Amino acid sequence: MKFWFIEKQKLEKLFDMGSGYVLNFSDRAYQSFIADSIAINIDDWSYFAYWTSKANRMRGFWDKASDFKIWILLLDLLAYAKEEGLIEWKDALYDSCYYIATQLKSGSDIDSLEILNIEDSKTVDLLLEEIKSWIQKETPEVILDRLHTLCTKFIKWISQEYWIITEDKSLNAIFWMYIKKLKEEGIIESELSEKLFKSNISILEDFNYIRNNQSLAHDNTILNSNESLLIIKNIINLIEFLDLIESQKKI
Numbered sequence: 001m002k003f004w005f006i007e008k009q010k011l012e013k014l015f016d017m018g019s020g021y022v023l024n025f026s027d028r029a030y031q032s033f034i035a036d037s038i039a040i041n042i043d044d045w046s047y048f049a050y051w052t053s054k055a056n057r058m059r060g061f062w063d064k065a066s067d068f069k070i071w072i073l074l075l076d077l078l079a080y081a082k083e084e085g086l087i088e089w090k091d092a093l094y095d096s097c098y099y100i101a102t103q104l105k106s107g108s109d110i111d112s113l114e115i116l117n118i119e120d121s122k123t124v125d126l127l128l129e130e131i132k133s134w135i136q137k138e139t140p141e142v143i144l145d146r147l148h149t150l151c152t153k154f155i156k157w158i159s160q161e162y163w164i165i166t167e168d169k170s171l172n173a174i175f176w177m178y179i180k181k182l183k184e185e186g187i188i189e190s191e192l193s194e195k196l197f198k199s200n201i202s203i204l205e206d207f208n209y210i211r212n213n214q215s216l217a218h219d220n221t222i223l224n225s226n227e228s229l230l231i232i233k234n235i236i237n238l239i240e241f242l243d244l245i246e247s248q249k250k251i
Helices: 005-014 027-038 054-064 067-083 091-106 111-115 121-136 140-162 171-184 191-213 225-249
Strands: none
Touching: 005 054, 005 067, 005 091, 027 067, 054 067, 067 091, 121 140, 140 171, 140 191, 140 225, 171 191, 191 225
16 A cells, blocks of 8 residues: 555655755664664665665655555654654644554555565465455455464464474464463463464364365365455464564574
């Protein structure tokens, strides 16, 4: 989706980017804030499309990043600006910029998967291309089995770091062992978070059933389009959250 010209102008005005800065950040604080928010290094040369100022690096990021990453960072920047008292007399502009951010989210479900760092990148790229294509054609039921393959690859990939043996194990069984490791390492801190994590075990078990009995993985009568889209959105939300956890661990 990205931005229209007028939307960029509003964001730049709110963040005081006209003089090359972004809000009141020093170079070090700027790099640290963005790393904490979306687990990237804004000092990477790939974001230096318009020279090296903080504002120009932000513009480079907007040009290159997925809607999903931009959405997360914009929300964090808006919250920071409000907390620091940097947007006084700009209430209407703030509301407009917040709306711009929410519009990014509405189109970012599949884009968020493009940031996944999985070893078999060629297969992942092919899966993503096919998933995006069928969703754009408004036939999400066609790619339930493809999303299951992608989800399985990703959860197996992130489980390797914890020395979890994934061979001959179901997707939900691997995820149960993954949650156990997160709990042991103190990454899951609250009882509620643990319950929410564990609720996904049964969801993934049911996703296995859908894949085997109501998708094009076999000669099945496939699930209807609306329910397929609901499942796809929830599985994507799970994948993007797990990717966020693992990315932040590596900063």
